[in-house]
Structures are given as structure tokens and as C-alpha cells.
Amino acid sequence: MVTGGAGYIGAHVVQALRRDGHDVAVIDDLSTGSRDRLTNDTPLFPCSVLDTELVTDSLRAHGSELVVHVAAKKAVEQSIAEPLMYYRENVIGMHSVLTAMVQAGTRKMLFSSSAAVYGTSTGDLVDEQADTAPASPYGWTKLMCEQMIRDTAVAAGLDWMALRYFNVAGAADPGLADRGENNLIPKVFRAICSGVPPQIFGDSYPTRDGTCIRDYIHVADVADAHAAAVRGMSGGAPSAIYNIGTGSGTSVLEVMHTARRITGRDFDWDVRPPRAGDSPAVVADAAKIRAGLGWESRYDLDDIIGSAWQSWSSRIEIPLAR
Numbered sequence: 226m227v228t229g230g231a232g233y234i235g236a237h238v239v240q241a242l243r244r245d246g247h248d249v250a251v252i253d254d255l256s257t258g259s260r261d262r263l264t265n266d267t268p269l270f271p272c273s274v275l276d277t278e279l280v281t282d283s284l285r286a287h288g289s290e291l292v293v294h295v296a297a298k299k300a301v302e303q304s305i306a307e308p309l310m311y312y313r314e315n316v317i318g319m320h321s322v323l324t325a326m327v328q329a330g331t332r333k334m335l336f337s338s339s340a341a342v343y344g345t346s347t348g349d350l351v352d353e354q355a356d357t358a359p360a361s362p363y364g365w366t367k368l369m370c371e372q373m374i375r376d377t378a379v380a381a382g383l384d385w386m387a388l389r390y391f392n393v394a395g396a397a398d399p400g401l402a403d404r405g406e407n408n409l410i411p412k413v414f415r416a417i418c419s420g421v422p423p424q425i426f427g428d429s430y431p432t433r434d435g436t437c438i439r440d441y442i443h444v445a446d447v448a449d450a451h452a453a454a455v456r457g458m459s460g461g462a463p464s465a466i467y468n469i470g471t472g473s474g475t476s477v478l479e480v481m482h483t484a485r486r487i488t489g490r491d492f493d494w495d496v497r498p499p500r501a502g503d504s505p506a507v508v509a510d511a512a513k514i515r516a517g518l519g520w521e522s523r524y525d526l527d528d529i530i531g532s533a534w535q536s537w538s539s540r541i542e543i544p545l546a547r
């Protein structure tokens with residue numbers, strides 16, 4: 226059962242698990258997701274994860290052996306403005322899903338966590354042992370969820386894995402693309418199309434070109450990591466937390482130059498003051514999952530921006546190049 230399977234990452238996960246031969250169903254309240262991301266033969270239980278009885282019934286009806294809990298709210302800025310909504314949807318949501326799993330006898334949980342649990346006080350390469358110090362309510366919800374799984378697993382005998390994604394982008398096909406516009410790459414595309422220069426926050430960080438460095442990971446790689454985790458859990462791999470990143474960082478300016486080259490649009494950017502709480506560099510150390518589950522990323526920044534641009538341009542009328 227994939228909760229949030231009608232969303233951007235969830236739909237890619239559903240596709241990857243079906244490719245591996247799993248009989249996948251989805252629970253999604255369609256608050257930010259869309260039915261059209263799922264094939265017609267994918268069963269959808271259209272309810273909130275907060276409705277414990279409906280989640281229990283859905284797990285029983287589908288005979289689910291494993292839950293991939295992807296459903297959540299994910300916008301950092303919104304979580305600062307509306308923390309209670311984030312604690313309800315993400316933390317009480319996790320409480321509800323775990324309660325339903327215990328009631329339905331579903332014994333395996335794979336959780337969508339986030340690099341946001343590390344906060345900003347990290348060095349360049351972040352491994353799973355790094356201190357956790359979330360810088361937003363969103364990051365705290367993910368850390369609390371990990372703790373709730375750990376404690377429940379001991380008491381109820383669950384097997385679990387938590388995957389801490391870094392900066393997810395790109396699309397495996399245009400229909401599955403991210404339709405939100407909170408991340409850097411969609412923001413750049415929107416700026417290209419409107420003719421308004423994209424904003425860069427800070428250009429004097431202690432990095433190779435002064436702009437922030439992040440680890441951009443293709444969503445198809447993220448989906449494959451879930452398939453590897455499910456294979457691992459089915460084969461008895463121990464419960465664990467894994468980073469999901471490429472292990473290599475890209476600066477904001479490098480994203481700009483790559484976007485110029487891939488889109489063929491010549492645009493400038495606006496340098497603004499640095500934002501509070503932005504870390505100079507956050508890059509995953511992805512060695513643990515390579516050793517533990519044999520997964521590593523396959524796609525690079527060109528693939529990420531190319532696939533994202535293809536999806537973007539297929540649904541938006543783009544003005545002629547200037």
C-alpha cells in the first residue's frame with residue numbers, strides 16, 4: 226500500500242514497485258495529488274491517512290503486507306506559517322497509519338523521510354550518523370515520525386526503513402512531474418517563461434562559486450531506491466535509515482548554467498541577500514545504501530533538468546526564445 230501514491234514521488238514509487246511485480250494499491254486524499262498519475266488498474270482508496278478506520282479497512286481489503294508511507298505536507302515555508310497543520314498531517318498522520326497497520330496486521334513500513342532532519346549545522350557530506358537538528362517544523366515532523374516508527378517497531382514487531390531524500394527533481398515521464406513550484410528548478414522555468422529573472426539567495430558563501438550547494442537526485446532514482454528497499458525488506462534486511470542522494474553537489478549557479486544550456490534560453494538571475502537558515506552545502510553521503518541495499522543513483526543533472534523541462538514545456542505555452 227502506497228500512501229500519497231497520487232503525488233509526485235508516490236506515483237513514481239508506484240510505477241517502480243509495479244515494474245518489480247508488486248500488486249500495489251494507493252491511499253490518497255488527493256489534496257495535492259491527482260488520480261491521473263495512476264494507471265486505471267491501480268486501486269485507489271480516496272481517504273485521508275488521518276482516518277484510522279478507513280486506512281485499516283483499506284489495508285485489510287487489499288491484503289497489504291507492506292506500507293510505503295509517502296503521504297505528507299512538504300513545504301518548509303508553509304510549515305513555519307502553519308505548524309499545527311504540519312504536525313497534524315505528518316505526525317498524527319503517521320500515528321494513524323501505524324495504528325492501522327497494527328490493527329490490520331501489516332508488519333512492514335517504508336517511510337519517506339527527508340534531509341530536512343539534519344537541519345543546517347552540517348558539514349559538506351552528510352551521513353546517517355550526522356547530528357539531527359531540524360531547522361523547520363517540517364523537518365521536526367519527519368524526525369518525530371522516524372522516532373514513532375522505531376518505538377512502535379519494538380513494541381509491535383515491525384520491520385521498517387526510512388529513506389531520507391535530498392533534493393528530488395526531474396520526472397520519469399511528463400505525466401508524473403512535480404506540479405508544485407516550491408523548488409529551484411520549477412522556479413527557474415517559471416522565471417524563464419515569464420521573462421522575470423530567477424532569484425539567487427546569496428553569492429558569497431564559502432563554496433566554489435559562492436552559491437549554495439545541494440544534492441539533486443532524479444525522482445526515478447528515488448523510486449528505484451524504494452524498489453531496492455522493498456526487495457531488501459522482503460529478503461530480511463535489517464531495519465535502517467538510509468540517505469537517498471547522489472553524493473555529489475551542484476551549486477545554484479551550476480543549475481542556472483545547465484538550465485540555460487538545456488532549455489536554450491538565455492536568461493539572467495537576480496542576486497538577493499542570503500536567506501536565514503540556508504546551509505552553504507548539504508550533500509548526501511550515500512555509501513550506506515550502496516553497501517546495504519546495492520542501490521546507487523544513475524541519473525545526472527542534465528537528465529534531471531532535461532526531464533523536468535520536457536514536462537514543464539509539455540503543459541505550458543512557452544513564449545518564443547528571446
Ligand SMILES: NC(=O)c1ccc[n+]([C@@H]2O[C@H](COP(=O)([O-])OP(=O)(O)OC[C@H]3O[C@@H](n4cnc5c(N)ncnc54)[C@H](O)[C@@H]3O)[C@@H](O)[C@H]2O)c1
Pocket residue numbers: 228229230231232233234235252253254255256257258259272273274275294295296297298299314318337338339340389390391392393394
Ligand atoms: N519533493 C522533495 O524534494 C522531497 C524531499 C524530501 C522528502 N519528501 C517527502 O516525500 C513525500 C512526497 O513528496 P512529494 O514531493 O511527492 O509531494 P506531493 O505533495 O506531490 O505528494 C504528497 C501526496 O500525499 C497526499 N496526501 C497529503 N496529505 C494526505 C493525507 N492526510 N492523507 C492522504 N493523502 C495525503 C497528497 O494528495 C499527494 O498525493 C512527502 O512525505 C515529502 O515530505 C519530498
